[in-house]
Amino acid sequence: MNPQMVMYEEEFNQIQTVVDRLVKEANARVVFIVDKNGQLISSSGDIENLDTTSLASLTAGNIAATGGMAKLLKENEFATQFHEGEKQNVHIQLVGNRVILVVIFDARSSLGLVRLRVRKASDELNGIFEALLNKVAAPGADAPFAEITDEDIDNLFND
Amino acid sequence: MSFINYLSREINCKLVYYGPGLCGKTTNLQYIYNKTAPDAKGKMISLATEQERTLFFDFLPLSLGEIRGFRTRFHLYTVPGQVFYDASRKLILKGVDGVIFVADSQIERMEANIESIENLRTNLAEQGYSLDKVPFVMQYNKRDLPSAAPVEELRSMLNPTNAVEFEAVASTGQGVFDTLKAVAKLVLTELRKGSGAPG
Numbered sequence: 001m002n003p004q005m006v007m008y009e010e011e012f013n014q015i016q017t018v019v020d021r022l023v024k025e026a027n028a029r030v031v032f033i034v035d036k037n038g039q040l041i042s043s044s045g046d047i048e049n050l051d052t053t054s055l056a057s058l059t060a061g062n063i064a065a066t067g068g069m070a071k072l073l074k075e076n077e078f079a080t081q082f083h084e085g086e087k088q089n090v091h092i093q094l095v096g097n098r099v100i101l102v103v104i105f106d107a108r109s110s111l112g113l114v115r116l117r118v119r120k121a122s123d124e125l126n127g128i129f130e131a132l133l134n135k136v137a138a139p140g141a142d143a144p145f146a147e148i149t150d151e152d153i154d155n156l157f158n159d
Numbered sequence: 160m161s162f163i164n165y166l167s168r169e170i171n172c173k174l175v176y177y178g179p180g181l182c183g184k185t186t187n188l189q190y191i192y193n194k195t196a197p198d199a200k201g202k203m204i205s206l207a208t209e210q211e212r213t214l215f216f217d218f219l220p221l222s223l224g225e226i227r228g229f230r231t232r233f234h235l236y237t238v239p240g241q242v243f244y245d246a247s248r249k250l251i252l253k254g255v256d257g258v259i260f261v262a263d264s265q266i267e268r269m270e271a272n273i274e275s276i277e278n279l280r281t282n283l284a285e286q287g288y289s290l291d292k293v294p295f296v297m298q299y300n301k302r303d304l305p306s307a308a309p310v311e312e313l314r315s316m317l318n319p320t321n322a323v324e325f326e327a328v329a330s331t332g333q334g335v336f337d338t339l340k341a342v343a344k345l346v347l348t349e350l351r352k353g354s355g356a357p358g
Binding site: 004005006007008009012035036037038039041051053054057058061064065067068145146147148150152153154155156157 | 160161162163164165166170171173201202204206215216218220223224225226227231234246247249250251253254340343344347348350351
């Protein structure tokens, strides 16, 4: 089983910096990061009218299905996917087998540029997530939910 | 696998509705979707065939309120119930925090129920989970149908470990929220136990 995913401010800011920069450097419309279970971690760009929660879940489903195909073909994984639309394209990259980096772009950019920028961003993100996972796994990590009571939980459902 | 975000002060958990084909998993989600306030839910996504059979999964994000300053969000998924979609079911179970088994109470579906719960046990084990340890709730659905088997019979076949159980008629909503609340509670309780430690 994978360790629980926890996000702290320090690492979040580092991730957000990479994601913000990738939007600019790749001329992308939107960049977001999802964990393999479909939870949105970070996003940047033109996301106002975008249902990022649904996109996150579908991206994870997509990566899971592709991973399933890889297994059947005795491949380790298919780390990169590209979906070409009439106006928009989606580039999906598995990072460190843990999170998924999604870039949505249109005619203002190109697949070549996106691939180039994604490669660099992936390396950076890989390092950040590795450090984050070590932090979470370290003994004495914060346990905010150790303190919650039955009453707290019951209150959630008193409506 | 729950995801705790300290920055946005959110906790995200994944719940999966499991069960044989046509037992009412999607109907459970549809009822929850219809009865939830717009600000507490996201869009419901159904990846279904033209005959409205679930092909890959249904997805519904729900926000339940705050606990100790953390907004609790639950992502509800269903699996495709038809036997031949087993590869997809395995994928959807990845990172699950809580499971609801929706049993079809009709006596003629008993075998399908048994096959499905055995399949659930096997697929969870493949991910390193045990059905006896993961937060788990049993729902006996379609209680209104004339051929519904007695609950005692369903229990002895499907729920020998006496997991929390509910009788339901998902099409009218009976038992749907009771089931959801029970599994959400178990997930949060589990989170408290496992807090801070890799789980």
